Amino acid sequence: MAAGRPRNFDMDQALDQALRVFWEKGYEGASLPDLTEAMGINRPSLYAAFGNKEELFRKALDRYETGPTAFVARALEEPTARQVADRLLKEGINMVTHPDHPGGCLAVQGALVCGDDAQPIREELERRRKAGEVVIRKRFQRAKAEGDLPADVEPNDLARYVTTVMRGLAVQAAGGATRKELLRVAELAMQAWPSK
């Protein structure tokens, strides 16, 4: 089979740059010139390689989930529910305030609300946020089955609590809060943990 002219950019590197732009400006706020400049490619190359803006965002989002947010899966492996929650908060803070990439969380600030055109993206992000909540809930359900949580505690509520705090932390980080400030918040948030 024939080969054709080779592309002179790395797809993953370009995607990382697109991710950075979407993260920093949101889906709507990221313009095609913003993206092509950061990715170091021109418009037709972007469309040939990634489809369109919406598909590019989805691919950047996939990369976001296998990269920066991989800490969630790791945190779930902690032995107790309490340790899971503690690590989710701490590593979450580490992520949303990490100096190597934009502050905050793409799943929150990518398109929390938006115009009509971007609604599919808003819904996609909402779906993924929901999915993140579900894996945490399942982990806490398991914890309860293992006797690791009091009988009168709803894993559902606990998962929603941790998730809600994490999203609040993400908003704070997007606004410039420091890691140190947010770690104090996490410490307080963990005071709510049942049966200390």
Next chain:
Amino acid sequence: MAAGRPRNFDMDQALDQALRVFWEKGYEGASLPDLTEAMGINRPSLYAAFGNKEELFRKALDRYETGPTAFVARALEEPTARQVADRLLKEGINMVTHPDHPGGCLAVQGALVCGDDAQPIREELERRRKAGEVVIRKRFQRAKAEGDLPADVEPNDLARYVTTVMRGLAVQAAGGATRKELLRVAELAMQAWPSK
């Protein structure tokens, strides 16, 4: 003084509609046609009465703060810090899930991140969020001076904690969480309150 042709719309009513659109779609996501249609006026009337899109947003934001978010000032009047926090969370939830207006919080979803043009708005919202945090902090500082909080507790941290949870609740509400779900979260969040 002469009068000229009277405007045939109510400024406050129009502003309320603009507020609704910005709340629902964010600053960038709200287009001029979105705004004029909701406000029931045409473009030149909008510009004559409110300046431009940015000024309109600022005026809608002022109205937001004297209307939907007025619960904050009321909550601060509660006798104890604990009651203040509890009421902030509960009334905050009531607000961000109220059926009479869009879900979530304008100060969070109006422009958490955005493109270059909207940066002034993003910064304005960040300023106002910060100001909201400050009034809560001051209330907790007073509480501490009054012996209403343990000596080893930082009012600063407590204010940031409450604020962070409220913002998390706002994100959840923007994503469609119900009032009932969020009240369970608030209940858990209050478990963290010092010296029960």
Next chain:
DNA sequence: GGCATATTGTATCAGTAGGTACAAAATTAA
């Protein structure tokens, strides 16, 4: 009524949004 003033509606502006046509360039297969 006539004048000054202010708002309305239409029609339009320049700039930018996302997206693409098309030819030149760079590769592999034959």
Next chain:
DNA sequence: TTAATTTTGTACCTACTGATACAATATGCC
């Protein structure tokens, strides 16, 4: 070397963005 294939770069498209010029209209004051 030639043919087939794929990417690149330029130039461009349509639609929509926020914003206005201007004439028509509606008021209060004299």
